[in-house]
Amino acid sequence: MTDISQSGPMLAADGTPLKRSLARALRMQKLRALMLIAPLLLFILLTFILPVADMLYRSVDNRIVQDVLPRTIEALEDWDPGSNQLPEEAAFAALAADLKDAANAKTHTKVAKRLNYENPGIASVFRKSGRKVKKWDVENDGPYREKLIELNDGWGDVDLWKTIKTYSGVRTAGYFLNAVDMKLGADGAEVRPENERIYNTLLIRTMRMSLIITFSCILLGYPVAWLLANLPASKANLLLILVLLPFWTSLLVRTSAWKILLQQQGVINDTLVWIGLVDDANRLVLINNELGTIIAMTHILLPFMILPMYSVMQTINPTYMRAAKSMGATDWTAFWRVYFPQSVPGIGAGSILVFILAVGYYITPALVGGTKGTFISNLIAYHISTSGNWGLGAALGAILLAVVLLLYWVYDKIVGIDNVKLG
Amino acid sequence: MADASNVDAFVEFERVQKSYDGENLVVKDLNLTMPKGEFLTMLGPSGSGKTTCLMMLAGFETATHGDIRLDGVSINNIPPHKRGIGMVFQNYALFPHMTIAENLSFPLEVRKMGKSEREEKVKRALDMVEMGAFGGRRPSQLSGGQQQRIALARALVFEPELVLMDEPLGALDKQLREKMQFEITHLAHRLGITVVYVTHDQTEALTMSDRVAVFDDGRIQQIAPPDQLYESPENSFVAQFIGENNTLEGTVKEINNGVALVQLDDGELIDCKPVNVSRPGERTRVSIRPERVEYNKERLQEGAHTLKAEVLEFIYMGDIFRTRLRVAGNDEFIIKTRNAPDQTRLQPGQQIEIGWLPEDCRALDA
Structure with a gap:
């Protein structure tokens, strides 16, 4: 007989600790489960997580300046930009050497492009000088200060040197400052002049309009979801198909349809004029502004609000309402005190879904938003695909991500994320 | 009304x-x-x-x-x-x-x-x-x-x-x-x-x-x-729905002094209390509660009609015994007896005679 009243860890029948024994027994199971999800995990890692991480890193990445102008940066180390004096001859010599190597490797345009974001005009100075410096004998052609300024008087501008020095680090906050309408001056961060500010306005507009769209979706979607959950099954199914119908049509087609409906010579205005509600000379401006974006996006995102609300409402037993009424509550009180609180998780889930989709939307605002109704994502798209300023695009994207996470956190504090359910 | x-x-x-x-x-x-x-x-x-x-x-x-x-x-x-x-x-x-x-x-x-x-x-x-x-x-x-x-x-x-x-x-x-x-x-x-x-x-x-x-x-x-x-x-319906109930089908032969004589489908005669049968020749369903069935001859009333029964199954349920019988062609006839010291336990295959008080046996609608 073994002594059962032993102290210490529980032992299995063969004397090994029970915990180890259990872990061994479960290991195979865990391994098999891991193997099952491994392909998806790998796919997500390669196609989603790594690219997103890379994109986010681009928002602070500034290695190009260091890589292309190493000697210049070293020579500028002792230079005080606050003195408003041009740097010493050594810096010019280093620049000439760097520029020659860069021009041979054709990297001088890249650094030019990077610095041009911070100080427009630099690009042409670099590009023009690059071609010439290529032919110089950098060992013996000095002194370079006069030579370079002669080549392009841009080199005689102290601001150009300040920019190079300010953006000489491997990482920079420049893109992020840019994204919030600030810039990195010689004395640290400063707000841009009023006529250069665009991103803050756009970010706030994106948030505001996304909230309006979310609330419109709640108002329009709630009664529909209620009907869906309370109609007999056959009718509810038909209604559900109607709710899902828009998904069967291309997003572009739906957005274009709104263009036809909303434009000044469009169906809605024609009808209103024909009825006599609107004067022919004062047709309503329903598109290419905020209103157009709100109308079209509310319509497009409505199913994402209705479906979670519907699935939550389906779980609310109708006897709750009956119980409330049997206790003396009017229809409205029973709804407001008993039914509505139980449907809040559905509203929460729908709102999060719609808001997050709305914040990142860009096709619809681009098509019906004109200039007043565009979103921050339209500018992100512009920087990624047109202007080529990936760093700024990445910074804007990162800010958008941060704001959404912040709102998600606020929502969790106020409503509680456990209160969100999709059914 | x-x-x-x-x-x-x-x-x-x-x-x-x-x-x-x-x-x-x-x-x-x-x-x-x-x-x-x-x-x-x-x-x-x-x-x-x-x-x-x-x-x-x-x-x-x-x-x-x-x-x-x-x-x-x-x-x-x-x-x-x-x-x-x-x-x-x-x-x-x-x-x-x-x-x-x-x-x-x-x-x-x-x-x-x-x-x-x-x-x-x-x-x-x-x-x-x-x-x-x-x-x-x-x-x-x-x-x-x-x-x-x-x-x-x-x-x-x-x-x-x-x-x-x-x-x-x-x-x-x-x-x-x-x-x-x-x-x-x-x-x-x-x-x-x-x-x-x-x-x-x-x-x-x-x-x-x-x-x-x-x-x-x-x-x-x-x-x-x-x-x-x-x-x-x-x-x-009420008889079937409330409590356990044995049903025998038959035809009313005569009704005298509040007692109906019913001929079961296999020819046996029993006395019943007429509840919603009114005239001879009517089809009826006779209902008897399992605990009102008696098989101990000494406890049966003098001159009461009895029926032959064969024990099919005996189930011991603790406080009571539940015995399934074949009575007048019905294999699902149940009797319940209290588990008392003097109670005999019936054996499957045993032939017994069962009876009851006429008022416990109710002739209902067919």
Whole structure:
């Protein structure tokens, strides 16, 4: 007989600790489960997580300046930009050497492009000088200060040197400052002049309009979801198909349809004029502004609000309402005190879904938003695909991500994320 | 018969009919009168119309035809929230987003009662069901039996005179159910409230009620106190539905002095009490309770008709013995005997003679 009243860890029948024994027994199971999800995990890692991480890193990445102008940066180390004096001859010599190597490797345009974001005009100075410096004998052609300024008087501008020095680090906050309408001056961060500010306005507009769209979706979607959950099954199914119908049509087609409906010579205005509600000379401006974006996006995102609300409402037993009424509550009180609180998780889930989709939307605002109704994502798209300023695009994207996470956190504090359910 | 003239009537159904689809009647010509303070159970199989009746009384369904009166006032057009009827639901319907105290406070709040009075009443109601310490909990933190008590307290907290209960004990296990049955009846009698209780469990109906209304096919088949219902069923449905029952089929030979002579289909003759047979030649179903069957010759009445029986199966059930017999071609004839020291245990294959008192053997409709 073994002594059962032993102290210490529980032992299995063969004397090994029970915990180890259990872990061994479960290991195979865990391994098999891991193997099952491994392909998806790998796919997500390669196609989603790594690219997103890379994109986010681009928002602070500034290695190009260091890589292309190493000697210049070293020579500028002792230079005080606050003195408003041009740097010493050594810096010019280093620049000439760097520029020659860069021009041979054709990297001088890249650094030019990077610095041009911070100080427009630099690009042409670099590009023009690059071609010439290529032919110089950098060992013996000095002194370079006069030579370079002669080549392009841009080199005689102290601001150009300040920019190079300010953006000489491997990482920079420049893109992020840019994204919030600030810039990195010689004395640290400063707000841009009023006529250069665009991103803050756009970010706030994106948030505001996304909230309006979310609330419109709640108002329009709630009664529909209620009907869906309370109609007999056959009718509810038909209604559900109607709710899902828009998904069967291309997003572009739906957005274009709104263009036809909303434009000044469009169906809605024609009808209103024909009825006599609107004067022919004062047709309503329903598109290419905020209103157009709100109308079209509310319509497009409505199913994402209705479906979670519907699935939550389906779980609310109708006897709750009956119980409330049997206790003396009017229809409205029973709804407001008993039914509505139980449907809040559905509203929460729908709102999060719609808001997050709305914040990142860009096709619809681009098509019906004109200039007043565009979103921050339209500018992100512009920087990624047109202007080529990936760093700024990445910074804007990162800010958008941060704001959404912040709102998600606020929502969790106020409503509680456990209160969100999709059914 | 409708007894609308009854001055004591508190709840009245007069010629009430209900149809959902305009083609079939779920409730057919229902007449019912309840005095104040009565505990009435509506018993019946599912689809018999009992729950529909309860819902019409509560106001969640409207009667297609007829009149429902509460305390002499027709309530057909009064919405549920103005009827002042307490109700306990099958799944309790405790509001999951409110605490127990908030649940109980709800009916008082909608009556615009002051805060201190509300708290006082909630406390009293919780103490009444011995749940005083649970006011701050959520319904999901309570066991089924506790939720049941809260549902009861919530239906009673605004002091309604009439309380409806729709299979309130259906979700509880057997022991708890029996305990709650007693608690509910005691509470109802102590508070003097009128209760309409719906169930499909006949034991529940028998143990709890002052009167039981047996529903089938949209009609009340019989309405009577439990003992009458069990011992004197008025038709074969009630006999079959309430308790265990043996049925033998046959034809009435003659009726003399309140005793009917029935010839069973295999030719044997037995004496019965005629209940709803009136003339010789009529087909009948004879009903005998298993515990009223006697096979000990010494205890049988002199000259009573007996039947031959073969023992098919003997089941030991602890407090009772249950024996399955073949009697007059019926293989499902059951007798129940008490497990007493002097009781003989029958063996399968044994041939015995069985008999009973004529009044225990009721000749009902075929």
